Amino acid sequence: MEFPYLSSLIFVPIFGxxxxxxxxxxxxKAIRWTATIISLIPMLVSFWLTWDYFVNFSGSAAMAYQxxxxxxxxxxxxxxxxxxxxxxxxxxxxTGLLSTLSLLASxxxxxxxxxxxAFFLLLEAGMMxxxxxxxxxxxxxxxxxxxxxxxxxxxxxxxxxxxxxxIKFFLYTLFGSIFMLVSILILYFTSEPHTLNMLTLIETCxxxxxSLQMVxxxxxxxxxxxxxPVWPFHTWxxxxxxxxxxxxxxxxxxxxxxxxxxxxxxxxxxxxxxxxRTLSFWIAILGVIAIIYGALVSMAQKDLKKLVAYxxxxxxxxxxxxxxxxxxxxAIAGCMFQMVSHGLITGALFLLVGVLYDRAHTRExxxxxxxxxxxxxxxxxxxxxxxxxxxxxxxxxxVSEFMIFVGAFGALSKVxxxxxxxxxxxxxxxxxxxxxxxxxxxxxxxxxxxxxxINFREIVTVAPLMVLTVAIGVYPAPLSNLMRATLENLVTxxxx
Amino acid sequence: xxxxxxxxxxxxxxxxxxxxxxxxxxxLFDLLSKRRSESAVGYxxxxxxxxxxxLLATTGYGRGFGNMFFSxxxxxxxxxxFLGSAFMAVGSSFGIIKQKIVNxxxxxxxxxxxxxxxxxxLASSQELLSLWIxxxxxxxxxxxxxxxxxxxxxxxxxxxxxxxxxxxxxxLLLYGFSFLYGxxxxxxxxxxxxxxxxxxxxxxxxxxxxxxxMVMIIAGLGFKLSLPPFHQWAPDVYEGSPTPxxxxxxxxxxxxxxxxxxxxxxxxLWAFWGAEMAPNDWGYLTGILACAAMIYGNVVAIRQTNIxxxxxxxxxxxxxxIMIGMVAVNEWGLEAVAFYVFAYLFANMGAFAIVAIxxxxxxxxxxxxxxxxxxxxxxxxxxxxxxxLSLAGIPPLAGFLAKYKVFAAAISLAGQSQDYTxxxxxxxxxxxxxxxxxxxxxxxxKQMYFSAEESPYRIKPNAPAVAVxxxxxxxxxxxxxxxxxxxxxxxxIPAAAGVIPR
Numbered sequence: 002m003e004f005p006y007l008s009s010l011i012f013v014p015i016f017g018x019x020x021x022x023x024x025x026x027x028x029x030k031a032i033r034w035t036a037t038i039i040s041l042i043p044m045l046v047s048f049w050l051t052w053d054y055f056v057n058f059s060g061s062a063a064m065a066y067q068x069x070x071x072x073x074x075x076x077x078x079x080x081x082x083x084x085x086x087x088x089x090x091x092x093x094x095x096t097g098l099l100s101t102l103s104l105l106a107s108x109x110x111x112x113x114x115x116x117x118x119a120f121f122l123l124l125e126a127g128m129m130x131x132x133x134x135x136x137x138x139x140x141x142x143x144x145x146x147x148x149x150x151x152x153x154x155x156x157x158x159x160x161x162x163x164x165x166x167x168i169k170f171f172l173y174t175l176f177g178s179i180f181m182l183v184s185i186l187i188l189y190f191t192s193e194p195h196t197l198n199m200l201t202l203i204e205t206c207x208x209x210x211x212s213l214q215m216v217x218x219x220x221x222x223x224x225x226x227x228x229x230p231v232w233p234f235h236t237w238x239x240x241x242x243x244x245x246x247x248x249x250x251x252x253x254x255x256x257x258x259x260x261x262x263x264x265x266x267x268x269x270x271x272x273x274x275x276x277x278r279t280l281s282f283w284i285a286i287l288g289v290i291a292i293i294y295g296a297l298v299s300m301a302q303k304d305l306k307k308l309v310a311y312x313x314x315x316x317x318x319x320x321x322x323x324x325x326x327x328x329x330x331x332a333i334a335g336c337m338f339q340m341v342s343h344g345l346i347t348g349a350l351f352l353l354v355g356v357l358y359d360r361a362h363t364r365e366x367x368x369x370x371x372x373x374x375x376x377x378x379x380x381x382x383x384x385x386x387x388x389x390x391x392x393x394x395x396x397x398x399x400v401s402e403f404m405i406f407v408g409a410f411g412a413l414s415k416v417x418x419x420x421x422x423x424x425x426x427x428x429x430x431x432x433x434x435x436x437x438x439x440x441x442x443x444x445x446x447x448x449x450x451x452x453x454x455i456n457f458r459e460i461v462t463v464a465p466l467m468v469l470t471v472a473i474g475v476y477p478a479p480l481s482n483l484m485r486a487t488l489e490n491l492v493t494x495x496x497x
Numbered sequence: 498x499x500x501x502x503x504x505x506x507x508x509x510x511x512x513x514x515x516x517x518x519x520x521x522x523x524x525l526f527d528l529l530s531k532r533r534s535e536s537a538v539g540y541x542x543x544x545x546x547x548x549x550x551x552l553l554a555t556t557g558y559g560r561g562f563g564n565m566f567f568s569x570x571x572x573x574x575x576x577x578x579f580l581g582s583a584f585m586a587v588g589s590s591f592g593i594i595k596q597k598i599v600n601x602x603x604x605x606x607x608x609x610x611x612x613x614x615x616x617x618x619l620a621s622s623q624e625l626l627s628l629w630i631x632x633x634x635x636x637x638x639x640x641x642x643x644x645x646x647x648x649x650x651x652x653x654x655x656x657x658x659x660x661x662x663x664x665x666x667x668x669l670l671l672y673g674f675s676f677l678y679g680x681x682x683x684x685x686x687x688x689x690x691x692x693x694x695x696x697x698x699x700x701x702x703x704x705x706x707x708x709x710x711m712v713m714i715i716a717g718l719g720f721k722l723s724l725p726p727f728h729q730w731a732p733d734v735y736e737g738s739p740t741p742x743x744x745x746x747x748x749x750x751x752x753x754x755x756x757x758x759x760x761x762x763x764x765x766l767w768a769f770w771g772a773e774m775a776p777n778d779w780g781y782l783t784g785i786l787a788c789a790a791m792i793y794g795n796v797v798a799i800r801q802t803n804i805x806x807x808x809x810x811x812x813x814x815x816x817x818x819i820m821i822g823m824v825a826v827n828e829w830g831l832e833a834v835a836f837y838v839f840a841y842l843f844a845n846m847g848a849f850a851i852v853a854i855x856x857x858x859x860x861x862x863x864x865x866x867x868x869x870x871x872x873x874x875x876x877x878x879x880x881x882x883x884x885x886l887s888l889a890g891i892p893p894l895a896g897f898l899a900k901y902k903v904f905a906a907a908i909s910l911a912g913q914s915q916d917y918t919x920x921x922x923x924x925x926x927x928x929x930x931x932x933x934x935x936x937x938x939x940x941x942x943k944q945m946y947f948s949a950e951e952s953p954y955r956i957k958p959n960a961p962a963v964a965v966x967x968x969x970x971x972x973x974x975x976x977x978x979x980x981x982x983x984x985x986x987x988x989x990i991p992a993a994a995g996v997i998p999r
Contacts, residue, residue: 076984077901113872142892149891152939156947164947168939175935179928182901186908 005068006046007083007133010093011143013042014100014126021119029114036118037104043129047097051483054090059483062086062490064135070198078195079138087487088266088337091480092132092259095344099255100125102462103248106352109359110158110246117158120150121248128256132263137185137197140268141178144260148174151249151257159244166237166244173237177227180220187217188272199268206272207497211279218276221269222284228261231321232291235314242310247355250306254313255348259340262320266336270327271494277327285325285413289421291318296427300434305357305364308435309350312390315424316343322421323405325413327495332408333488334481338401341480342473346389346398349466353383356459360452366435371444372452379455380440382463389470391432392425397473503563510561512552512576513617519545520610527603534602536591539961542606546584546613553580564685565624570989572620574835575756578842579616582749583609585846586741588965592857592958593739597646605645608638609745616753625674625684628757632670632721635753636663639746643738655737662730666720673713676706686765693766707766711779714761715786721754722816723809725789732801735809740856743805744849747812752838755819759834763826780824784919787824788926790817795933799940804852805862807937808845811888814934815841821927822903825920827913827991829906835987836902840895840976844887847969851881854958854966869952870945877956878945880966885938887973890931894977904928 017039024032050066058065064084071081085093103121110117127150130143148171156167188202189195191209196202206214227234238258242250270277295315302308316339323336356379357372358364373380389396402425410418473480507514523542527534553576560567587609594602615634622628640663644656678684680703681692697703719727735743762779794814801807819841822833852862854877859866871878887896904924911920958966976983 074898074981074984076981076988077905116871142897145892145897149886153946156943164943167947168936168943171939172932172935176932179931182904183908183924183928186905187912189905190909190912 003066006050006066007068007085009046010043010097010129010133011126013039013046014122014129018119018122018126021115021122024115026115029111032114032118033104033108036122037101040101040104040122040125043125044097044101047093050085051090051094054085054087055479055483059087060486062486064200067135070136073136073139077138078189078197080136080198081139082136082198083133083139084135084200085133087484088263088491089132090483091337091341092256092263093129095259095341096125096128096132096256098465099251099344099348100128102348102352102465103251105458106251106355106462107246107248108458113157117154120153124150124154124252128252128260131260135199137188137199137202140199140264141182141185144181144264145175145178147257151253154249155241155245158246158249161244162240163244166240169237170241173227173234177224177234181224184217184220184224187213203271203494207274209273211275214273214276215279218269218273218280221273222265222280225261225264225269226287228264229258229317229321230261230314231287232294232314232318235291235295238314239307239310242313242351243304243306247351247358250310250351250355251348254309254351255344258313258317259344262317262324262336262340265324266333266491270324271491274495274497277495281325281327282414285322285409285417288318288321288323288325289417291315291321292421292424293318293427296424296431300427300431302431303365303367305366305435305439306351306354307364308366308431309347309354312350312428312431313343313347315428316347316390318424319402319405319421322409322413322418326405326409327412328492329408329412330485330488330492331404332412333492334484335401335404335406335408337484337488338397338404338473338477338480342389342397342401342470345466345470345473346386346396349386349463349470350383350390352459352463352466353379353386356455357383361449366438369439369449370442371440372449373440374444375449375452376454378460382455382460382467384436384440385467386463386470387432387436389474391429395471395474397470397477400474400477504561505563506559506561508561509556509559509566509568509621511556512549513614513621515552516545516549516610516614516617519549520607520614523607523610524603527601527607532600532602536594536961538602538606539587539591539594542587542610543584543961545610546580546587550577550580553577565627566618566621567623568621570986571756571759571831571835574986574990575620575752575838576617578752578838579613579620579749581842582745582752582846583613585842585850585965585968586745586749588961588968589744589846589850589853590739590741591961592853593741595959596857597739601645605642608642609742612636612638612642612745613749616749616756619753620756623686623760625677625686625689625761628760629667629671629674632753632757633667635750636667636721639663639742639750642742643734643746645739645742649737651733651737652739653737655734658730659734659738662720666717666727668717669713669720670717673710673717676710676713680706680710686760690765708778711762711766711782715779715782718754718758718761719786722751722758722820723790723813724786724816724820725793725813728790728793728813731813732806732809735805735812736803736862740805740849740853740862743809744846744853747808747849748838748842748845751812751816752842755823755834755838758823759831763823763831780826781919783820783824784923787817787820788923790814790820791927791930795930795937798937799933801937802864803862804864804867804941807864807941808848808852811934811937812845814930815845815888817930818900818903818927821920821923822906824923825903825906825910825917827906827910829902829909831991832984832987833899833902833906835990836980836983837899839983839987840887840899840973843969843972843976844884844894844896847966847973848881848884848888850962850965850969851877851884854956854962855954857958858956859954864941864944866954867941867944867952869948869950870954870956873952873954874956877958877966880970881945882942883970883973885941887977889935889938891935892977895973895975895980896977898977898980900927900931 067084069082127147326332619631646652798810887894
C-alpha cells in the first residue's frame with residue numbers, strides 16, 4: 002500500500018491539535034512553534050503532491066493518490082474515500098501554504114494562545130478534508146467541522162463586534178449546509194444502488210429528470226453560493242472578515258471562499274448539466290452583479306479591511322462569471338486561476354492590513370496619509386499587492402481575469418461580459434484611491450511618527466505570496482498544464 | 498373448557514424483578530443506616546443499575562407471563578437507554594444529596610429505580626393495559642421526585658403541575674384505549690390489529706371511532722412527550738424539579754413515551770395495514786404536532802435565560818425531530834427513532850449533568866452563570882460545548898448522525914410513495930429549525946468562551962458526576978465516529994415491531 006498522503010493532510014493537523022492541547026498553557030513560545038512546525042508537514046506534503054501530480058498525473062483526468070473506498074459506516078453506505086485531481090491539487094497547495102503563513106502571522110496573539118492554535122489546526126484539518134474527500138457524507142462532515150473552529154476563532158479573538166460576526170457566519174453557513182444535506186439525501190435515495198460516492202453520482206446523475214436536477218442543483222447552489230459568497234448571500238462576509246483576527250481573515254479569504262467555487266466544480270456543475278444549461282444565464286447575472294456591486298461598495302468603504310473584504314465579493318464574482326461560461330475550458334481555467342490568485346493576493350492584503358493595524362490600531366483610511374515616506378518597505382509591498390489586485394499585467398490577477406473574459410466572451414452574452422469588464426476599471430479605482438490616500442500625500446509626523454517598519458517575520462509571511470503572484474503572472478503555463486486534463490474532462494462532463 | 502395456566506417464564510422478567518427488589522433494598526438501607534448513609538446509598542443505587550444491566554444482557558429474547566411480556570430487540574434497546582439515563586441521573590445527584598436532600602436519600606434513589614422499573618415493563622409489554630400500568634409506574638414516582646425539595650416553592654409547583662397534567666393525560670390515554678378495546682374486543686396489540694383488519698374488510702370502513710381513539714391517545718402520549726400544544730408543563734417542571742430529575746424526565750420518561758407511541762401506532766395501528774388500507778390519519782396528526790414542536794420549541798428556547806428552561810424547550814424540539822422518524826414508517830423510521838434517542842441520551846444527560854455540577858457550586862441555573870467558564874474550568878466547558886454541539890447536530894458527533902438518520906427516513910419514504918410526499922415538508926421544517934436551534938445552543942458556548950473575564954467559579958465536580966460527564970462525552974464522540982455496532986443493532990427493531998417483514 003502506498004503512503005496515505007491525503008489522509009496525512011487531514012490527520013497531521015488533528016494530531017498537532019492534540020499535541021498543542023497537552024502543552025502547558027503559559028508556555029506561549031512552545032505552543033506557537035509546535036503548531037507552526039507541525040503545520041509544515043501538511044504544507045510540505047501538499048507541495049510535494051503538487052509537484053508529483055504535475056510530473057506524473059497531470060496528463061489524465063483520473064483521480065490520483067486515491068485512498069479507499071474503505072467502509073466507514075456500512076449500514077449507511079458511507080465510505081472513506083479520498084482522491085485528488087487537477088482542481089483539488091492547487092487548492093491543497095493554497096491551503097497548505099496559507100495555513101502555515103497564517104500561523105506565522107498569528108505570533109502576535111497573546112490572549113488564550115493554546116486554544117487559538119489548537120482551533121487553527123482543527124480548521125486546517127477541516128479545509129484539507131473538504132478538498133480531498135470524494136464521498137458526500139465525508140465531504141459534508143468536513144464542511145461542517147470547519148465551522149466550529151472558525152466560529153471560535155472569530156468569536157474569541159475577533160474585533161469589537163466579534164460575537165455578532167461569529168454567530169452570523171455560523172448560522173448563515175449552517176443554513177446553506179442544510180440545503181446541501183437535503184440534496185445529498187435525495188441523490189442517495191434516487192441512486193440505484195444507493196451510494197454517496199461522488200464519482201459514481203457524477204456518472205449517474207445526468208439521467209435524473211429535469212425537475213429533480215433543478216431542485217438538487219438549486220439546493221447545492223444555495224449552499225455553495227453562501228460560501229463563495231455570491232450576491233445576495235454575501236452579507237456575512239464583511240462582518241466576518243472585519244471582525245476576525247488577521248490570520249483568520251487570511252484563511253477566510255484565501256481558502257474558505259474557494260470551497261464554494263471548488264464544490265461547484267466538483268459537485269453540482271458536472272452532476273446536473275441539464276439544470277446548469279437552464280440556469281447558466283442567471284448565474285452569469287449574479288456574477289456580474291457581484292463584480293459591479295462589490296467594486297462599488299469597496300469604493301465607498303472607510304475601513305481598509307472592509308475595502309479588501311468587499312473586493313473579495315467582486316473578485317469572486319469573476320469566478321461565478323467564469324463558471325457560468327461552463328462550455329469554455331479557458332473560462333473554467335480562468336476561474337481556477339482566479340481562485341488561486343485571489344487566495345494569494347487577498348491573503349497577502351489581509352496580512353498587510355493586519356501589519357498596519359497592529360501598529361496604528363486603526364484601519365480608517367482617512368486617518369492615514371503619506372505613510373510611504375515613513376515605511377518604504379511596507380508601502381512597497383502593499384502597493385505591489387494592490388497592483389496585483391487591480392489586475393496589473395505580469396501578476397497573477399491579470400492572467401486570471403484575462404482568461405475569464407476571453408473564455409466568457411465566446412460562451413456568454415457579450416453584453417454581460419462587456420459590463421463585467423467595467424469591474425476592472427472600478428477595481429483600479431478603489432485600489433488606487435486607497436493607495437493614494439494612505440501612502441501618498443501629506444505625512445502627519447505628530448500622529449504617525451512612531452510607526453515602525455514591517456519586521457522580518459511579517460516579511461517572511463508575505464514574501465512567498467509575492468513570489469508566487471509574479472511567477473504565475475509571468476509564466477502561467479505550469480499551473481494551466483497541471484489542470485488541463487481535468488478541466489477538459491470537466492467541460493465534456495458538463496456538455497452531456 | 499379446561500382452564501390452562503399461562504406459561505409464566507419469570508426468568509424473562511429477571512432484570513425488572515431484581516431492580517424492584519433493589520429499590521426496596523435502597524429504601525431499607527437508608528432507614529437502617531439511620532439516614533446517615535450519605536453517598537453510600539447513591540453508590541448502592543448505581544451498583545444495582547449495573548447489576549440490572551448485566552442481568553439484561555444475559556436474559557436474551559423470549560416471552561413470559563402468558564403473552565404479556567415480550568423481550569425483543571426494541572424492548573432490549575430501550576431498556577438499555579432507560580438504565581443508562583437512570584444511571585446518569587443518579588450519578589449526577591451526588592451533589593444534591595450532600596447539600597439539599599439530607600433526610601430522604603433512600604426515597605430519592607429508590608423512586609428513581611421504581612420509575613425505571615416502570616419504563617422497563619412498559620418497553621416489554623405488548624398489551625394496552627400492562628402498557629398503561631407501566632406508564633403509570635413510570636410517572637407516579639416522578640411526581641414525587643419533581644416535588645422533592647419540599648421547602649422550595651418552584652419544586653412544589655413543579656410536582657403539582659406535573660401531577661395534574663400527568664393524571665389528566667393518563668385519563669385521556671385510558672379513554673382512548675377503551676375505544677380501541679370496544680372496537681376490537683381485545684387489549685393485546687397484535688390481536689387488536691387483526692380484529693380491526695377483519696372489521697375493516699367486513700364493513701369497508703371503521704367509521705369515526707378509531708379516529709377518536711387516535712386523537713385521545715395522541716393527546717395522552719403528547720403530554721408525556723411534551724409535544725405542543727401539550728407541552729406547557731415541561732419548562733416549569735424542569736425548572737422546579739431537582740436537575741438530575743429534570744434530566745431523567747427529558748430522556749428516560751420521554752423515551753418511555755416514545756416506546757408506548759411506537760407500540761400503539763407503528764406496531765398496532767399501522768404495521769398490519771397495506772398501503773391501500775392504511776388510515777394514516779395519526780401520521781398527519783403527529784406530523785403536525787412534530788412541526789409545532791420543532792418550530793415552537795426552537796423559537797421559544799432562544800429567549801430563555803434559565804438553562805433548565807432552555808433545555809426544556811430544546812427537549813420539546815428534539816421530541817419533534819424524533820417524531821419525524823416515527824411517522825416515516827418504513828424500514829428507516831423506527832431505526833432512526835431508536836438511534837436518535839440513543840444519541841440524545843448521551844448528549845442531553847451529559848449537558849444536564851454539567852448543569853447540575855454548576856448548580857451545586859453556584860446555586861444558579863441562569864445562563865449568565867456560565868460566563869467565562871472556559872477559563873476557570875476548561876474541561877467542563879469543553880465537555881458542555883461538545884454536548885451542545887451534538888444536540889445541535891454538528892458532525893462528527895452522534896447527534897448529527899441521529900439527525901441524518903431521521904431526515905434520511907423521511908426523505909426516503911417521501912421518495913418511495915406518493916402518499917408520503919408531505920414528509921418532504923416535514924423534513925424541510927425540521928432542517929430549517931435546526932438553524933434556530935444552533936443559535937441558542939451556541940449561545941451557551943458563547944457565554945462560556947467569548948467573555949474576556951474569567952468566571953469567579955472554579956468548579957471541582959465530585960467523582961460520580963465526572964464519571965457521568967465522561968460517559969456522555971465518550972458516547973457522543975465515539976458513536977459519532979464509529980456508530981456501526983449500534984446501527985446494526987437498531988436494524989432489527991423495525992422487523993421485530995412488525996413494520997417490515999421479518
